[in-house]
Amino acid sequence: MVSDYKLTPNEKNVLIALDELRTADPGELARKAGMKVETAMQAAFLLDENGLARVDEAVTETYELTDEGKRYADEGLPERQIIDALSEPTSMDELKEMFPPPVVGIATGWLRRKGWASIEKGMVVPTGNAELSDDEKVLGRFGDMARTIGELEAGPGLIKDILKRKLITKNEDKCRLVSITSQGLEVVAAGIKVEEEVAQISSEMLKSGQWKDMKFRSYNIQTPPRHIYGAKVHPYQRLIDQMRRIFLDMGFTEIKGEIVQSSFWNFDSLFQPQDHPAREMQDTFHLSSRSELPLEYKDKVCAMHEHGGDIDSTGWGGNWSEEIACKDVLRTHTTALTIKYLSDNPEPPVKAFSIDRAYRRETIDPTHTPEFEQLEGVVMDKDMSFANLLGCLKEFYHRMGFEDVRFRPGYFPYTEPSVEPEVYVDGLGWVELGGAGVFRKEVTEPLGIKYPVLAWGLGVSRLAMLKLGLKDLRLLYQSDIDWLRKSPVCQL
């Protein structure tokens, strides 16, 4: 048994109060023990842990009248209002003149159900028996207060019917009850001495020697401390920063750019045909604004699309429309940024990356959001080869902690060859993480780029899901405080 010397003065006072009350709600208990409710409950929980008291949680359900319910409680239910006004068979049309049509609509069904009237050939015929019905009795018992089902003297079926009519709402109130256990009673019976305990020693006490006669509160090193959650960087931002760091460490320059891009930079400069399905309304956010087309490139891009320009290519054929190219879109990939950057910086070497948002018309689900981050990068230099591309991506994924990386053949209108990098994750297998390739001549030539360009666009949120063990990527954007607190700062 727990002997009383281990109890704090608050626990002792609460126990003494409980000895008299036996069972009490927090307010009562605090009043009796002469302390604040929080202090009393803190002590009650400690007593509960030691088996001297019990804290129970109970849920009380109460019901309250809605505005409509209040009105009917005063004026009578629609069926009551109607039956009181009828002395003889009356047609529905007449009723609708006497009462607002919604009231008539609601009432007729109930008139029949309650046996107050029958409906015969469009006429409402009173049966002559319209005693106070159970639901009316219940409505009458509220008197403008929240009531329990017991106070309302109603069965669950009746309450359900009235809830369905939206005349009342249900509230659930949680309340606690503290009661003393037999062990607690024994402790009180054995006698409790309440002594002030000192939690902190002061220099005064030391100087005066007072401390010798004082009782000090002992430490309980078993009590789990309250969790303290320090401020920290959002886990998703932390991963983004880590990816950025890796590319900066590898000697890349970070580039930034506009979210709104012309179709020219988002699609045409990347040799994406103007009838490409990705350009359709259902895939892309189209804007009503337009941009000027860059004079130095537009004719060359046009020639490349229409007939392959001056290189050994057939182009896509047909007419390339300036009208389509100047329409603005929310960038559907960050490749729009890298291609523009390359056209501004055609001299080798170029090593650039961006980590930023892209926008596509996706229906939101656990693995899709209309806004998402991409990690885009390009390397342009003399003698760059496809093997350099694979090496670069492998290095990145290794630095992100993925040991096994492989590449599957892919297709993008702007790269040849094209690949889709995949990493191996225990329990999931190979997971695809974006696209990469070497820019086609059809892309580089009109922009005056003379050397091979290695390019990639990687999914960032997918990588974050893998690193953070998430099944739903929406969590990355929702700032769920509980998840944020629990997510560790160091990922192993």
Ligand SMILES: N[C@@H](Cc1ccccc1)C(=O)O
């Ligand atoms: N832009 C492509 C990725 C990609 C970028 C660069 C080269 C090849 C592919 C996408 O969004 O899916």
